[in-house]
Amino acid sequence: MVRVVSRAEASAAVLDGGWRFLLGTLQSAVPVASLAAGAEVVTAAIRAAGEHADGHLRADLRADRVVLSLQTLRLASLTSRDIQLAHQISAALAELGHSTGSQAGQRAVQMLELAIDALDIAAIRPFWKAALGYTHEPSADGPTDPIVDPAGQGPAIWFQRMTEPRPQRNRIHFDLCVPHDEVAGRIAAALAAGGRLVSDRRAPAFWILADAEGNEICLTTWQGRD
Missing domain, CATH: 3.10.180.10 (2,3-Dihydroxybiphenyl 1,2-Dioxygenase, domain 1)
Known part of the structure; x- marks a missing residue:
């Protein structure tokens, strides 16, 4: 069952994967080398989210990073589904050699x-x-x-x-x-x-x-x- 989760639960569940809890969302900055590489990251994230992508996932594509954001949009809240999707997306990107976490010296999400x-x-x-x-x-x-x-x-x-x-x-x-x-x-x-x-x-x-x-x-x- 999908349920709304607390701030503490959400943060603890995704911290090791490079995601951070900000204002009712889970966010992660994925370093990339080009827009083309960033597009591959976004495509992989969409595939990992599957049927839930449109209702949960947002992406900001830049030449040096992709910022991924998860929230149950119809509720404007964070749910257990978003935590599940964060893990799925991190795993899918890891297979492509990408990490859901900023590199040293690069500003993270805010x-x-x-x-x-x-x-x-x-x-x-x-x-x-x-x-x-x-x-x-x-x-x-x-x-x-x-x-x-x-x-x-x-x-x-x-x-x-x-x-x-x-x-x-x-x-x-x-x-x-x-x-x-x-x-x-x-x-x-x-x-x-x-x-x-x-x-x-x-x-x-x-x-x-x-x-x-x-x-x-x-x-x-x-x-x-x-």
């Missing part, structure tokens, strides 16, 4: 979200949905739910409720979801580049960092959320 602070989320959400040509995720079209790019090109946008106006502070910030085993290095690099740690109170779910002028970004992981 997903960007934008967070918009608002006193009345329901009042501003339709504007952003219309202006960006975005839509809602399956079964999540409430007045305060996130919105997403139906073409998968832009970052998801979610809305954070404010209890009172906050003048002189940015009200749109980046949320960058990175693999849980890479976040410490990313934080260290950002601090070394002139940033500062605003808060780690909610770590390991997220850390708030800021540049020298106070503009903020949250580095997030799946951990600390279940």
Whole structure:
């Protein structure tokens, strides 16, 4: 039986295969030497997924890498089927000499979200949905739910409720979801580049960092959320 799985279960099930859990998806970056080689990777992944490819698999093909993403799209959630497909795809690619994991020195997978602070989320959400040509995720079209790019090109946008106006502070910030085993290095690099740690109170779910002028970004992981 196909079932929705927890963040911890999903991450543990695919970690050794080079996949990482990010924002309700399993993702893996497969290094390739050319677009032609990348196309072979995508074809092999589709064949490995079989009849489930259209409903679960997405691929971003580049000349140096293929980023594969798995999610049960009709639910906008991760299920046991996606874990099964990750293992099948990894095995199929291994037979072709490819690894579902970035090479040393190559940045792995990550997903960007934008967070918009608002006193009345329901009042501003339709504007952003219309202006960006975005839509809602399956079964999540409430007045305060996130919105997403139906073409998968832009970052998801979610809305954070404010209890009172906050003048002189940015009200749109980046949320960058990175693999849980890479976040410490990313934080260290950002601090070394002139940033500062605003808060780690909610770590390991997220850390708030800021540049020298106070503009903020949250580095997030799946951990600390279940």
